[in-house]
Amino acid sequence: MKTGKLLLFLFLIHSAFAQTRAGSNEIETIYPMAHDLYVDLHQNPELSAHETQTASKLASRLRNLGYEVTERVGGTGVVAVLKNGAGPVVMLRTELDALPVEEKTGLPYASKVHAKDDSGGDVPVMHACGHDLHMASLVGTAAILAHSKESWHGTLMLIGQPAEETISGAKKMIDDGLFTRFPKPSVGVALHVGNDLPAGQVGITPGVYNTNADSLRITIYGKGGHGAAPNATIDPIVIAAKTILALQTIVSREVRPGEMAVVTVGYIRAGTKNNIIPDQAELGLTVRTFKADVRKQILAAIPRITKAEALAGGAPKEPLIEHYESTDSVYNDPALAERLRAPLEAALGKQNVITEGPITPSEDYAIFVEQGVPSLYFSLGGADPQKYAETKEAGTMLPSNHSPYFAPDVDLALRAGIKAEVAVLRNLLNGASQ
Ligand SMILES: [Zn+2]
Numbered sequence: 001m002k003t004g005k006l007l008l009f010l011f012l013i014h015s016a017f018a019q020t021r022a023g024s025n026e027i028e029t030i031y032p033m034a035h036d037l038y039v040d041l042h043q044n045p046e047l048s049a050h051e052t053q054t055a056s057k058l059a060s061r062l063r064n065l066g067y068e069v070t071e072r073v074g075g076t077g078v079v080a081v082l083k084n085g086a087g088p089v090v091m092l093r094t095e096l097d098a099l100p101v102e103e104k105t106g107l108p109y110a111s112k113v114h115a116k117d118d119s120g121g122d123v124p125v126m127h128a129c130g131h132d133l134h135m136a137s138l139v140g141t142a143a144i145l146a147h148s149k150e151s152w153h154g155t156l157m158l159i160g161q162p163a164e165e166t167i168s169g170a171k172k173m174i175d176d177g178l179f180t181r182f183p184k185p186s187v188g189v190a191l192h193v194g195n196d197l198p199a200g201q202v203g204i205t206p207g208v209y210n211t212n213a214d215s216l217r218i219t220i221y222g223k224g225g226h227g228a229a230p231n232a233t234i235d236p237i238v239i240a241a242k243t244i245l246a247l248q249t250i251v252s253r254e255v256r257p258g259e260m261a262v263v264t265v266g267y268i269r270a271g272t273k274n275n276i277i278p279d280q281a282e283l284g285l286t287v288r289t290f291k292a293d294v295r296k297q298i299l300a301a302i303p304r305i306t307k308a309e310a311l312a313g314g315a316p317k318e319p320l321i322e323h324y325e326s327t328d329s330v331y332n333d334p335a336l337a338e339r340l341r342a343p344l345e346a347a348l349g350k351q352n353v354i355t356e357g358p359i360t361p362s363e364d365y366a367i368f369v370e371q372g373v374p375s376l377y378f379s380l381g382g383a384d385p386q387k388y389a390e391t392k393e394a395g396t397m398l399p400s401n402h403s404p405y406f407a408p409d410v411d412l413a414l415r416a417g418i419k420a421e422v423a424v425l426r427n428l429l430n431g432a433s434q
């Protein structure tokens with residue numbers, strides 16, 4: 001008996017050791033491929049809804065790994081399915097698009113790409129939101145799971161979603177039959193890299209993960225004329241300036257203190273020359289909220305204030321207010337978040353799985369949740385740990401997503417992303433009980 005117990009003990013030690021080694025080996029085996037893909041994607045970013053090269057790079061790699069791949073789903077979207085016996089259908093999503101930002105990171109592989117935006121203007125393009133890292137992580141994860149089909153069973157559905165930055169790609173994929181032409185997932189997973197956490201860590205937020213987002217375009221009308229004869233005009237720039245300041249009182253004076261609410265005027269367009277008073281001015285707004293009632297309150301206050309300022313300025317007609325984009329906050333299924341904490345802790349270390357409060361950026365991943373796919377959308381640390389510690393000490397912040405200086409610590413963050421995705425997917429795909 002004693003010998004038997006000793007043998008069993010030695011066997012368990014050996015297999016635990018072998019498993020740990022397999023865990024890091026399987027990452028290292030595919031890491032160079034994932035890293036090369038990252039650099040390639042980073043150097044060749046494409047704007048929202050124009051991600052054709054990006055999509056075909058993803059599609060060809062996934063096809064080579066044995067996935068059944070469909071392209072052009074909802075525009076440039078990619079769907080890759082790997083069936084592996086009976087079990088749940090689990091979805092992992094990445095975005096494909098980059099942003100009209102001029103990269104200033106100084107990295108050897110910094111983007112120098114320029115492209116035409118939808119209005120025909122030449123714009124610089126950069127993966128300033130880290131979607132390149134999400135894609136590389138998804139393909140790395142796809143490779144590991146394709147190479148270890150004994151470790152899971154069910155159907156793995158990987159999606160490359162276009163046009164996340166314009167909050168339109170998720171809906172287009174749904175409208176193009178994402179959940180009717182392909183198996184409907186019983187659960188979904190996505191992550192987002194950022195500098196709010198050091199690379200190597202992930203953050204879980206049970207419940208509301210991010211904000212409701214609403215985009216508005218306001219056109220204020222005036223009466224144009226000579227800059228030297230303002231008395232003969234109605235100046236829409238002055239009305240716009242008063243409107244911008246008045247809009248700032250919604251959050252500071254109308255919304256209950258303590259409620260999350262943001263009203264930002266992100267651009268103002270008016271005029272062509274210093275001595276000409278234009279006949280209209282355009283403002284672009286973004287509104288962010290957590291709660292439905294606060295959202296409603298703000299969306300009602302904006303036209304009230306805008307119309308009143310136009311009236312006060314003697315505008316010849318009411319301003320035009322267009323609510324052209326809207327997305328709901330992403331809701332993380334609390335039970336799912338709790339279930340997936342254990343595999344994340346096992347993969348990354350207990351100290352590297354943080355519980356976070358909701359964040360203010362938005363996402364159209366909510367569309368998938370609203371289609372009845374309970375999900376976990378989690379944060380992936382991107383910050384160089386040393387720089388993170390230094391900025392925390394100094395009370396400053398590293399460049400955020402969308403900054404021309406946004407540069408995640410790729411080696412640490414990409415490895416952690418792959419480890420986290422593999423751990424979560426194996427957990428979800430290990431039982432037919434889902
Ligand atoms: Zn973004």
Ligand SMILES: [Zn+2]
Pocket residue numbers: 095129130131164192401
């Ligand atoms: Zn993003």
